Amino acid sequence: MQNADIQLNEQGELKHFLTLDGLDRDTLTAVLDRAETFTSVNDKVVKKAPLLRGKTVANIFFENSTRTRTTFELAAKRLSADVLNLNLVTSSTKKGETLLDTLRNLEAMQCDMFVVRHGDSGAAHFIATHVAPGISVINGGDGQHSHPTQGMLDMFTIRRAKGAIEGLVVTIIGDILHSRVARSNIVALRTLGAAEIRIVAPRTLIPKYIEDMGVRVFNRVEQALEDADVVMGLRLQNERMQGGTIPSADEFYAMYGLTPERLRLAKPDAIVMHPGPTNRGVEIEGSVADGAQSVILQQVTFGIAVRMAVMAIAMGTTASDSGTAT
Amino acid sequence: MTQYSIHNARVIDPDSGVDEIRSLHISGQHIVATGDAPEGFTADSEVDASGLIASPGLVDLYARLREPGFEKKATIATEAKAALYGGITTVICSPDTDPVVDEVATVELIHRRAADAGFANVKPLAALTRQLNGEQLGEIATLCEAGCVGATNADNPISNTLVIRRLMEYARTFNIVLVFAPVDAWLATGNGAHEGSVATRLGIPAIPVAAETVALSMLIELATLTGASIHFSRLTSARGIELVRDAKNRGLPVTADTSISHLFFSEQGINDFNSAFKSVAPFRSEQDRQALRDSVLDGTLDAICSDHSPHEVDAKLVPFPTAAAGLSTLDTFLPQLLKFQQETQSELSTLMRLVTSGPASVFGLDCGTLQAGAIADITLFDPTISRTVTHAGLLSMGKNTPCLGEEFQGQVTKMVIAGRLIDINRR
Numbered sequence: 121m122q123n124a125d126i127q128l129n130e131q132g133e134l135k136h137f138l139t140l141d142g143l144d145r146d147t148l149t150a151v152l153d154r155a156e157t158f159t160s161v162n163d164k165v166v167k168k169a170p171l172l173r174g175k176t177v178a179n180i181f182f183e184n185s186t187r188t189r190t191t192f193e194l195a196a197k198r199l200s201a202d203v204l205n206l207n208l209v210t211s212s213t214k215k216g217e218t219l220l221d222t223l224r225n226l227e228a229m230q231c232d233m234f235v236v237r238h239g240d241s242g243a244a245h246f247i248a249t250h251v252a253p254g255i256s257v258i259n260g261g262d263g264q265h266s267h268p269t270q271g272m273l274d275m276f277t278i279r280r281a282k283g284a285i286e287g288l289v290v291t292i293i294g295d296i297l298h299s300r301v302a303r304s305n306i307v308a309l310r311t312l313g314a315a316e317i318r319i320v321a322p323r324t325l326i327p328k329y330i331e332d333m334g335v336r337v338f339n340r341v342e343q344a345l346e347d348a349d350v351v352m353g354l355r356l357q358n359e360r361m362q363g364g365t366i367p368s369a370d371e372f373y374a375m376y377g378l379t380p381e382r383l384r385l386a387k388p389d390a391i392v393m394h395p396g397p398t399n400r401g402v403e404i405e406g407s408v409a410d411g412a413q414s415v416i417l418q419q420v421t422f423g424i425a426v427r428m429a430v431m432a433i434a435m436g437t438t439a440s441d442s443g444t445a446t
Numbered sequence: 447m448t449q450y451s452i453h454n455a456r457v458i459d460p461d462s463g464v465d466e467i468r469s470l471h472i473s474g475q476h477i478v479a480t481g482d483a484p485e486g487f488t489a490d491s492e493v494d495a496s497g498l499i500a501s502p503g504l505v506d507l508y509a510r511l512r513e514p515g516f517e518k519k520a521t522i523a524t525e526a527k528a529a530l531y532g533g534i535t536t537v538i539c540s541p542d543t544d545p546v547v548d549e550v551a552t553v554e555l556i557h558r559r560a561a562d563a564g565f566a567n568v569k570p571l572a573a574l575t576r577q578l579n580g581e582q583l584g585e586i587a588t589l590c591e592a593g594c595v596g597a598t599n600a601d602n603p604i605s606n607t608l609v610i611r612r613l614m615e616y617a618r619t620f621n622i623v624l625v626f627a628p629v630d631a632w633l634a635t636g637n638g639a640h641e642g643s644v645a646t647r648l649g650i651p652a653i654p655v656a657a658e659t660v661a662l663s664m665l666i667e668l669a670t671l672t673g674a675s676i677h678f679s680r681l682t683s684a685r686g687i688e689l690v691r692d693a694k695n696r697g698l699p700v701t702a703d704t705s706i707s708h709l710f711f712s713e714q715g716i717n718d719f720n721s722a723f724k725s726v727a728p729f730r731s732e733q734d735r736q737a738l739r740d741s742v743l744d745g746t747l748d749a750i751c752s753d754h755s756p757h758e759v760d761a762k763l764v765p766f767p768t769a770a771a772g773l774s775t776l777d778t779f780l781p782q783l784l785k786f787q788q789e790t791q792s793e794l795s796t797l798m799r800l801v802t803s804g805p806a807s808v809f810g811l812d813c814g815t816l817q818a819g820a821i822a823d824i825t826l827f828d829p830t831i832s833r834t835v836t837h838a839g840l841l842s843m844g845k846n847t848p849c850l851g852e853e854f855q856g857q858v859t860k861m862v863i864a865g866r867l868i869d870i871n872r873r
Contacts, residue, residue: 128719141647220763240765241649242719250763263767264649303649328654332643 125247136248136257137430139266140307147277154429155276155422158198165198171437172201178231180204180222185419188260188270192235195427204231209227212442219243220250227252233431234258241265241300249283256434257291258427264298270395271304273426275312277419278350281391287314289337291344291386292318292335293376294354294403295325297365301395302354303333310334320344321376324365341376348386353394353403354379369402378404383413392413447474448490452481455495455826459502460799460813470500475668475865479818493867498859499794502802503535503823505814508625509677509754509776510860511568515544516554520756520843522556523563523706525776528841530565531870533780533858534752536806537566537824538811541573542600547870548573548584553592566863567813567823571625572597574613580604583613587620587792595809596623596677599659601726605633607664609711627679627727628661629653636856638724640682642731644713650704650766653728655683669698678702679810680727680753684737691746701808702746703800704738705753706782708868709772711735715848719770720847721762727753736806742800743792749805750797753777756844774823774844780827781854788855831857833872 127136134147177196181189189205196203208222219238226234230378233256236244241263246333261267280287290309294304296319309317310333316330319326320338331337338344345351356372366372383392389407401404409416413437454468458478464480471479471487478484498587498732501667506529522539529537530753539556541547547556547570560568572589574597576582581604586597593653597617617624638649645652662678666689669676678690681704687853690702712735715723741747753771762769775782779801787797806814813823837845861868 218760218764238765240767242766245719246765262649264651264766266649301648303647327646329643331645333647412801 122336124190126245128189128375134433135441137268137434138244138248138257138259140271140304140311141266143311145311145313148308150301151272151278151426151429152279153434154249155435158425159422160174165421165428166204168198168200170200172196172199172435175232175435176202176204176230177233177431178229179203179235179237179260180226180237181206182208182243183261184209185260187423188237191420191423192260193254195424195431198424199428199431204229217267221248221249223247227255231255233405233435237261239263240413241360258430258434263300264305265305266299266302268426269423269430270282270301271308272408272430273307273353273419273423274305274393274395276422276426277393277415278391280422281348281415285309285314287315289315289316290318290350290352290412291350292313292352292354293319293320293341293344293346293378296321296326296330296354297327298357299354305352306333318344318348322366327347327436341382342385343394345382345385345392351378351383351386351390351397353392355395355397357397369399373402377402378410380405380419381407383408393419398418447550449488450491450493450867452495452500452824452826453491453670454736455498455500457500457816458795458798459794459816461502461566461803462817464816465795470816470824472862472865475822476599477816477820477822480816495860497830498828500816501798502825503825503863504533504554504801504813505536505805505811506534506754506779506801507538507751507805507808509537509539509752510542510835511539512756513543513559518758519761522568523560523565523603524841524843526560526563526568526757528776529856530863530868531841531872532776532863533825533827535566535825535861535863536569537809538569538571538595538809540600541571541598542578546573546578547571547589548576549849550588551587558594559725562566562742563583563600568595569595570596570614574624575604575609576601577596577711578602581606581609583616584619586622587750588849589634590620590622596625596809598625598679601627602792605631607668607720610665611668611672614668618672618674619834621675623675623677625677626661626665626681628658628681630657630660633657633660637775638653638726638728638732638769640713640728642713644716647724648716650716654844655685655730655734658683658686662686665702666693666698667806669693669700673699673802675699680705680751681738681747682708682730683726683734687737687741687746694746701748703751703805704747705740706750706775706778706779707753708738709742709750709786710782711848716766719766720848721766722773722846724766724769724771725753725773726755726771739786739790743790743796747800750783750800750807752776752807753844754844756842757846759845760800762846772846773848774840774842774846776842777840778847778849778854780825780858781833781856782849784829784856785854822862824864825858826860827830827856829856831855832856
């Protein structure tokens with residue numbers, strides 16, 4: 121069991137948000153419930169809450185991102201925080217500055233929260249370990265390890281559509297090996313009581329020891345989809361399509377692509393999810409991504425509410441504070 | 447010539463099967479007798495070693511001393527001192543320095559630095575290929591005449607099997623022992639971590655057991671073909687042990703070791719991305735660890751090495767995937783060995799063999815024994831003294847040990863190296 125202590129304070133409350141691994145059901149449910157307070161009945165996210173007024177959130181992105189960075193920025197702004205966006209993909213690290221030095225410089229700018237995306241697994245843990253006390257670290261994706269806010273927004277989206285996670289059959293299709301989204305979702309689904317977590321892909325894209333995380337591995341997508349409540353696609357990175365792990369994007373689509381015919385094997389009310397950006401005609405057919413069962417765009421919308429919830433909780437505000445939303 | 451006797455120590459000499467309280471008589475650089483003094487021997491001084499255990503000076507088969515080239519990590523002088531004060535009198539060092547040990551001048555430099563420092567003996571391994579490039583044969587015959595004890599490509603891969611065959615044939619011509627840490631470079635998609643459930647959960651590229659066993663199988667087949675003497679260094683897996691056991695049973699001239707750290711640590715260490723447990727030879731499953739513990743006790747393995755890898759603090763102060771791999775182990779080598787003995791309730795002499803005559807015989811060295819006539823390299827330690835590992839207390843420049851804060855029993859109090867008696871007072 122992974123030691124989650126580092127992200128909890130003495131009272132057992134979240135001070136960082138690094139991984140879903142090690143967090144109990146109550147903690148995850150509290151995040152989802154808090155996100156509910158930031159959404160209205162028609163799935164709109166509340167425009168403004170004063171919870172982080174006077175606080176500065178630094179979005180520190182060492183990897184390119186549009187969706188995640190933008191929704192974090194929106195979430196912080198809707199909580200009334202000041203936002204500093206730092207794109208370090210080509211910046212200081214290339215000049216030889218270490219991550220720790222970059223961190224110290226940002227501390228000197230007196231930020232209250234770091235949202236970090238980094239290509240190294242464990243980067244967020246590393247930063248949380250070395251950060252000055254009082255600064256919260258939110259993992260915006262670290263290597264192939266974890267993407268906990270994505271995991272939570274996926275859970276939120278499922279809960280909205282299905283009422284609960286408990287008892288659901290969830291099928292995840294695609295590149296599990298390189299996917300932090302898959303790892304976070306697997307952990308969250310297990311903690312929240314999904315009946316069965318299925319993963320399906322060519323064995324080249326499935327880590328050998330993945331079953332230890334509590335999933336069932338399928339070879340054929342047709343079998344994995346049978347009677348599923350939730351179908352998740354994963355993005356196949358361009359560099360994986362060059363013959364190293366799969367022969368071609370075309371063959372992947374032929375064998376694993378989510379087509380309307382295949383989707384019919386799942387339950388009639390199954391929802392289709394994808395963390396984006398989608399490769400149409402590689403992982404998913406356009407008509408499925410845009411179809412009635414797709415909740416892909418809701419995932420993006422809910423991402424704002426969920427990230428607001430995570431930021432609000434990590435900064436120590438309580439749900440009753442949220443009542444002052446304007 | 448100075449002559450003296452050490453009395454009342456419990457003398458453990460696995461080479462001669464001695465484990466009893468008896469005297470050691472030293473003249474000049476040599477042990478002249480154990481037990482009764484030889485006729486006509488007059489001691490200039492007598493040393494009372496009551497309560498101490500005396501063993502041959504420890505022999506470490508694999509340590510990275512970092513000099514020349516990486517002096518910010520460690521120097522020969524600092525590490526040779528850490529070794530000696532930790533009970534080790536002979537350190538065999540890796541050739542992956544800068545420049546690599548592929549020229550006689552570098553061998554001479556290492557010998558000179560070690561001699562100037564005056565602590566443990568330092569014996570280099572020769573670079574098996576030029577620049578450790580894995581392609582051209584190194585001048586290993588010349589290098590071994592200059593004092594290298596064997597040859598290795600360190601942690602650098604040799605992917606061309608024909609090159610490996612030629613290296614083995616060449617080494618066999620000159621009776622040179624080749625040291626391989628068996629890792630198939632293609633299969634090792636990560637570094638410093640075992641491919642298992644922990645690395646899978648953490649999303650860390652890792653090294654599967656098959657990287658070791660594929661390389662071992664290939665090396666064993668080529669050893670069969672060529673008749674070369676091979677030492678397998680730093681084994682990590684249960685399956686790897688089986689392959690070595692089979693090869694030995696078939697009568698191949700192979701020997702093998704694991705590191706002291708592998709007897710204690712498993713993949714669980716890297717939980718929470720703790721880079722202190724990031725090791726070049728990865729810590730594997732609990733089952734692998736248990737198999738390694740069994741294999742040192744049942745005699746499958748010939749030695750336990752330190753696999754010492756000192757790093758500057760900054761090398762580990764980065765996220766796990768980019769952190770330097772390796773543990774600093776010279777300071778804790780003997781204390782950990784004694785802890786292992788306590789945990790397993792095994793015979794101390796069985797374990798001492800693995801760090802004295804066992805490793806010495808891998809390269810046919812004339813140390814690791816207390817037999818009359820041998821060089822007087824002796825480790826004297828008090829098994830009752832406990833000591834906590836602290837940053838400041840480490841003599842190695844590498845403070846990268848996961849044992850910080852841990853208390854160990856057993857402390858070296860005197861060392862004899864080539865007859866020279868050194869009091870070590872570290873309380």
